[in-house]
Amino acid sequence: MEKLKRLQSGIEGLDALLKGGLVAGASYIIQGRPGSGKTILANQLGFHHANNGGRVLVATLLAESHDRLFQFLSTLSFFDSSKIGEEIQFVSAFDTLENEGLDEVVKLLRREISRRKATVLVVDGLLNARSKADSHIDTKKFISELQGHAAFAGCTVLFLTSSRLDDGSPEHTMVDGVIEIGEELFGTRSVRRIQLRKTRGSAALAGLHECEITDNGLVVYPRLESLYSHPSAPDSADMTRIGSGIASLDTILGGGLYSSSVSLVMGPSGIGKTTLGLKFLAESTVDSPGLHFGFYESPQRLRLKGDSLGIDIKGMEDSGALTIAWQPTTEGLLDGLGARLLSIVEENGIKRVFVDSLSGMTRVATNTARITDFLSALMNELRARGVTVLATWEMRDLLGSEVSAPNSDLSSIVDNLMLMRFAENDFELKRTLSVLKVRDSAYDPSRFEVVIQAQDVLLKKASRHEPSVPTE
Amino acid sequence: MDYNKVTTILVVDDEYLIADILSFALEDEGFSVVTASNGRKGLDALDRVKPALIITDFMMPAMDGLEFATAVRALPSLLQVPIILISGAQAHIGMQRPDLFDAVLPKPFNIDAIIAEVRKLLHLA
Numbered sequence: 001m002e003k004l005k006r007l008q009s010g011i012e013g014l015d016a017l018l019k020g021g022l023v024a025g026a027s028y029i030i031q032g033r034p035g036s037g038k039t040i041l042a043n044q045l046g047f048h049h050a051n052n053g054g055r056v057l058v059a060t061l062l063a064e065s066h067d068r069l070f071q072f073l074s075t076l077s078f079f080d081s082s083k084i085g086e087e088i089q090f091v092s093a094f095d096t097l098e099n100e101g102l103d104e105v106v107k108l109l110r111r112e113i114s115r116r117k118a119t120v121l122v123v124d125g126l127l128n129a130r131s132k133a134d135s136h137i138d139t140k141k142f143i144s145e146l147q148g149h150a151a152f153a154g155c156t157v158l159f160l161t162s163s164r165l166d167d168g169s170p171e172h173t174m175v176d177g178v179i180e181i182g183e184e185l186f187g188t189r190s191v192r193r194i195q196l197r198k199t200r201g202s203a204a205l206a207g208l209h210e211c212e213i214t215d216n217g218l219v220v221y222p223r224l225e226s227l228y229s230h231p232s233a234p235d236s237a238d239m240t241r242i243g244s245g246i247a248s249l250d251t252i253l254g255g256g257l258y259s260s261s262v263s264l265v266m267g268p269s270g271i272g273k274t275t276l277g278l279k280f281l282a283e284s285t286v287d288s289p290g291l292h293f294g295f296y297e298s299p300q301r302l303r304l305k306g307d308s309l310g311i312d313i314k315g316m317e318d319s320g321a322l323t324i325a326w327q328p329t330t331e332g333l334l335d336g337l338g339a340r341l342l343s344i345v346e347e348n349g350i351k352r353v354f355v356d357s358l359s360g361m362t363r364v365a366t367n368t369a370r371i372t373d374f375l376s377a378l379m380n381e382l383r384a385r386g387v388t389v390l391a392t393w394e395m396r397d398l399l400g401s402e403v404s405a406p407n408s409d410l411s412s413i414v415d416n417l418m419l420m421r422f423a424e425n426d427f428e429l430k431r432t433l434s435v436l437k438v439r440d441s442a443y444d445p446s447r448f449e450v451v452i453q454a455q456d457v458l459l460k461k462a463s464r465h466e467p468s469v470p471t472e
Numbered sequence: 473m474d475y476n477k478v479t480t481i482l483v484v485d486d487e488y489l490i491a492d493i494l495s496f497a498l499e500d501e502g503f504s505v506v507t508a509s510n511g512r513k514g515l516d517a518l519d520r521v522k523p524a525l526i527i528t529d530f531m532m533p534a535m536d537g538l539e540f541a542t543a544v545r546a547l548p549s550l551l552q553v554p555i556i557l558i559s560g561a562q563a564h565i566g567m568q569r570p571d572l573f574d575a576v577l578p579k580p581f582n583i584d585a586i587i588a589e590v591r592k593l594l595h596l597a
Contacts, residue, residue, distance in 0.1 A: 059533075063489050066531075067560055067580040084531070084561035091533040092486040095509035112533045 004201050007120070007156050010048025010078075011041065013220030013339070014179075016227055017196055017205045023176060026201065027147040027157040029126070031165055032181035037192065037211070037218050038160045039069070040076065041181065042122045044217040045158070047078045049120050050087035057118035058090045059109055061097050061125035066090045077216045089116050094125075097132055102142045105129070110149040118155050121146075126161035126171065136170045143174045167197065176200040181211070186366045191333065194220055210333040210366075221335035225370065225377040231384035242352075242388060245279035248459040249433075252448065254441040258415065259351075261439070262379045262389040264358070267420030272431055272450055272457075273392040275309065276420075277354040278302070279457055280390045282311045284321045288351035292324045293341050295360030299324045310455035323348050327360075334365045338378050345387060353382065357392040358410075372409040379413050415439040420450065433459060479594065480504045482523040484514035484540060485558075486532040494527060497583045498590070511535025515543055523553060525594055527586070529579075530559035530566065538565065541572040554593040558586070 006021035015021045022028060022045075030038045046056040060066070069090075073079040084090065091112060093105045113121060123129075123146070133139040143159065150157045165171050165178075172178055178197035183190055193208045205227065211220040241256035244263075250256040257263060265273050274297065284290030292302065302324060306313035316322035325344055327337065344350060355361065362371045382389050393410070411417050417437040423430045431450040435443050448459040481503050485491040488509070495505040506521050508514040512534040514526075526544065530537035537557055544550050557566040560579035567576050575589050 065487050065489050065580075070560060071580070081561050085559075085565075090531055092488065092509075093533065095486065095488040095491070096533075098488065099509075108533050115534075 008048065008052075009041075009045040010051075011044055011218055011220055013209070013211070013222050014041075014194070014218070016222045017194070017209060017220060018199065019203045019205070022156055023201045024156055025151050025154050026176035027143070027150065027159065027174075028177040028179060029159045029161060029165065029171060029175050030179045030181070031161050031163065033164075033183070034162050036162075036181040036183060037213050038162070038181060039124065040073075040213060041179075041218050042124070042158050042160055043073055044076075044078050046088055046120060046122060047080060047083060050083045051080075054087070054119045055117050056088040056120045056122065057109075057112055057116050058088065058122045058124065059093050059112070060090070061093055061105070061123065061128040063094055066092065075215070089118070094128075097128060102129060102132055102138060106142060106145045106149070109146060113150060113153050113155055118153070121150050121155050121157045122160065123157065124160045126159045127163045130161075130163070130171075140170045140174055143171060147175070172198060177202075184366075191366055210335050212333065212336070219336070221333055221339050223370070223374075224335050224338040224381075225373040228377045228381045231380045233384045243283050244390075245281070245283045246276065246457050246459065248448075252435060252444045252459060253416070253438055254443050257388055257390075258440075259388050260383045260386050261415040262383060262391065262413065263416035263418065264391050264393055264410070264414040265418045265420060266393045266395055268395050268422065271420040271422060272452065273420060274305065274356055275452060275457060277356055277390055277392065278306055278309055278311055278313075281322060281352060281354050282306075282309075282316075284316065284352050286319055286321050289320060289348055290316075290322050290352035290354070291341075291344055291348070291350045292322065292354050292356070293327070293344075293361075294324070294354075294356040295327050295363075296356060297326075299326055308455070309457075320348075323350065332364045334362065334370075334374060337361055337364065338374065341378070342381060345382065345385060351387060353387055353389045355389065355391040357394050359392075359394045372413070375410065376413045411437065478502075478504045479524045480506060480521055481590065482514060482517060482521065482526045483507045483528075484509075484511060484526065484532070484537070485529040486510050487529065490529070493583070494586070497587065501587055501590075503590075511537065511540030511543070514540050518544070518547070518550065522549070525590060526553060526555045527590075528555060528557055530557060530562040537562070538569070538572070541569070545572060556586070556589060556593070 005024040007024040008015050008021040032038050050056050093108055096104050096108050129142055130139050147157050177199045180195045180197050183192050192211045194211045195208050196204045205222050209222050240259045242259050243256050244250050265276055267273050281290040281292055303313045365371055419434050419436055421432050423432050432447050433450050434447045446461055448461055451458045451460055481498055483491050483494050483505055486509050491507040495507055498505045506517055508517045510532040528537045528540055541555050554574040556575045557573040558577050558579055558581050563576050563578055566573045574593055
């Protein structure tokens with residue numbers, strides 16, 4: 001099977017969506033309303049291409065001046081003014097379009113492609129070309145002639161347009177690919193999304209994917225479940241056991257946690273889930289580093305909490321044994337969080353991850369129907385990378401005897417499921433822990449009292465005299 | 473402003489908006505302005521008009537400002553005509569070629585600075 005030569009956009013997520021990049025020598029329409037990020041996408045690709053030895057020709061059919069464009073692009077990290085006029089040429093064909101028509105624009109650009117030896121051509125303002133065309137046939141001719149000349153020169157073409165061309169439009173039928181960028185409101189929050197509407201000659205991750213515009217330009221987050229529909233590595237199926245950080249819990253679990261496994265601790269606020277997590281992370285070493293991926297406690301608060309448990313978090317961070325990645329805001333994109341988690345794991349060779357909490361992570365989801373698929377893909381990927389995961393799930397009921405799983409699918413994603421509850425015993429409030437599920441191992445199903453004393457966490461078998469369910 | 477005869481200035485820029493803005497400003501000062509959207513068209517225009525001064529952009533299709541100025545300087549009749557280069561990214565290239573450009577002004581440009589430079593090069597008070 002023949003594989004077509006690719007032209008990387010330099011936008012990591014976009015290249016992933018395109019399964020390696022644009023098809024070199026092909027032509028694409030990039031469409032989206034003004035402000036959607038088309039120009040950023042095209043220029044980011046242009047500068048990346050120029051940095052890798054390519055030559056770029058940007059032809060505008062718009063009245064807007066190039067200097068205004070440069071001023072605006074100069075706020076983005078990829079912009080490099082020394083490339084302009086050298087590897088990247090900006091020319092305006094507006095005057096030619098206005099006074100001489102589409103045919104002359106094609107001639108002008110054809111000559112420029114060969115004169116500049118351009119390997120990427122960006123035509124900004126296809127809408128203007130369309131309004132100049134007397135009929136659809138003229139636009140089709142404009143696109144087909146231009147892409148014909150470009151393809152002959154081995155030049156990839158991007159046509160930028162702010163009109164929403166539909167799938168049946170003549171422009172779409174002509175080009176090899178269509179990339180659409182849009183913005184949608186979720187409550188008061190606005191989320192940018194990108195979609196590959198057409199990709200000829202290449203597989204692609206279909207559907208809508210979230211993206212954002214940062215100081216580094218466009219960042220695309222492929223939907224995690226489509227990106228990792230198969231984990232990037234075979235499941236390590238490593239049956240090595242590692243310590244959970246609490247000796248008595250290891251005993252209950254039949255000898256610790258499997259090194260490639262996911263454990264979920266469910267419980268109400270204040271029950272001690274984070275304490276369990278910090279004990280788990282305290283086992284991290286420089287050789288097997290840990291990651292705290294949290295949504296609630298700031299690093300400062302975590303250090304204080306660590307002190308109270310006899311864990312020198314600052315020292316561990318300094319030595320490289322522990323990384324704290326705090327997600328302070330509720331703003332953000334679900335796939336962005338997933339990508340960030342995986343990239344920290346990758347960069348720092350993380351072996352233990354504590355996610356506090358999964359409910360905090362999924363709060364930013366714009367589509368709740370995907371949460372299970374998202375978490376399943378994320379956890380499978382972490383397992384495949386040989387990471388031991390401990391995660392928490394916030395439960396609403398403080399003293400409920402009703403135990404409702406967060407959702408039935410979640411328990412199938414995790415290997416081990418633990419439930420923490422408060423129990424009222426006479427006049428005392430006690431913390432308890434029960435193991436609900438351990439994959440591929442025998443475990444002690446009793447309910448245990450969680451005792452936190454002298455910086456230590458102990459699990460004590462609850463006494464026979466205690467009622468087995470919390471009393472009213 | 474009262475000149476004995478109308479002084480013509482050739483403005484060469486592919487960006488229509490910039491050519492337009494420059495034209496209006498120069499016309500307000502009493503000059504006659506001819507515009508061309510690239511160096512090639514600028515050379516064509518020289519067959520028809522004899523400007524007292526030329527203002528050119530650098531980055532243009534068909535023929536850029538450097539190629540255009542070189543071609544102009546090769547024409548004996550235009551050897552003495554002052555050429556002003558207006559460029560953002562390529563200003564440094566222009567500065568190294570005083571044989572081609574009498575002045576190099578940055579982009580985004582200051583219209584008053586351009587008018588002042590034009591008057592200076594044309595020895596107008």
